[in-house]
Amino acid sequence: MSKFPSLKQLHYLVTLYETRHFGEAAKQCFVSQSTLSSGIQNLEDLVGCQLIERDNKALVFTTTGEEVVVRSRELLARTQDMMELSKSGEDQMAGQVRLGCIPTIAPFLLGDLVQAVNRRHPQLHLLLREDTTDNLLSALRNGDMDVLILALPVEISGMHSQIVGRDPFKMVISKNQASKVNVPLRYTDLPDESVFLLEKEHCLTGHAVSACQLTSKEKINPFAATSLHTLVQMVSNGLGSTFIPQMAIKHGLADNPDLVILDPPGQAAYREIGLVWRPTSSRIATFQSLAEIVTELL
Structure with missing residues (x-):
């Protein structure tokens, strides 16, 4: 039976790619540096090729390493969406939603949106992030955001969208x-x-x-x-x-x-203003309810 990398190993690799420092990556993963280094070494053994070039001063990701990071992010995001399935039978308008918005919309919409959500769905908590379109789409693909409010048209690379106004x-x-x-x-x-x-x-x-x-x-x-x-x-x-x-x-x-x-x-x-989310997300009903509220506000 073939052996497969663990999600933990993929998380180690992605975190190292983002920090470019073994010590900082280990800290963010809540493990020792040796544990993180060993996990990535085992991942390289499973993949069958070098992912990182190491020396005493810096680390450089190989071409294959860069590609493995991209696919690891996708797998981690899909896994997060899968874990949300356990909540699909619960109240869709409860819990936390990480919502990103661009700077030319956020100051003029998010305040009203938060107030409207608090009135209608007091159990739903929006965690807000304001950033550029490219950064937010990257965070969405990586599983760091759940839904975005963007100005369209823009290239969303396979994400789902709904025009709200x-x-x-x-x-x-x-x-x-x-x-x-x-x-x-x-x-x-x-x-x-x-x-x-x-x-x-x-x-x-x-x-x-x-x-x-x-x-x-x-x-x-x-x-x-x-x-x-x-x-x-x-x-x-x-x-x-x-x-x-x-x-x-x-x-x-x-x-x-x-x-x-x-x-x-x-x-x-x-x-056009639209909501954008991953097609694998199980919270589509939540996003559509948010879309209705945004439409009213616009």
């Missing part, structure tokens, strides 16, 4: 600049390098540029902000204009006498 884009422009353009607004009326956007790590940049049909790259300022609040502050100081989602405006982000809110050129521009 649309969030229109508005153009926020300084009062000074607004006095020099005609309505409806045309991008050709704007000075070069006068449109400010978020850093590329934020998917809102791509969604806004695409939805609002901004094709003139010379209109975009090379400076990239880290948050919507920074964008609004720059525009309010007369530096140009930017795109802001309606949910942010609804929550007062653009409440400033030095700002003017206009519809962007072209047809109605918006981003």
Whole structure:
């Protein structure tokens, strides 16, 4: 009978990959360093090839080691989903749900979502994490998150998703600049390098540029902000204009006498908001109930 690696060995390997330090990995796995090292050595023996190159100063994962880490994460996530099956007969709206949300949605939705969940499902506890789309999707695949709230479309690589609403884009422009353009607004009326956007790590940049049909790259300022609040502050100081989602405006982000809110050129521009989860999860009923609440809030 063939021998198979244990989940514990796979957990050791993944943790070592994330920490790149045997001592820290052992600490996070609550074992001694020798136990962790021995477990990984046994894993290499079972796989039949070297996964890690070791020396006194550093460790490097081999190409095979990198692939084994990817598959180990998938197995660990699927195992976690399997363990949730034991709770499938219990109240789906009880227990903990680890929910991730991107920074251009989280400040304007999560507070209301938590209050709504507390009222309707007091036994359900949301553990929240705000991060970029790429980081959250990685955490979801690895089993570190249960469900995400993202702006779509985005590549979700086999995950399941459910659209819960649309969030229109508005153009926020300084009062000074607004006095020099005609309505409806045309991008050709704007000075070069006068449109400010978020850093590329934020998917809102791509969604806004695409939805609002901004094709003139010379209109975009090379400076990239880290948050919507920074964008609004720059525009309010007369530096140009930017795109802001309606949910942010609804929550007062653009409440400033030095700002003017206009519809962007072209047809109605918006981003879709959706929930994303692993197809192997047993908490689909929970996620669909959350989706209903988010739809109402949007």
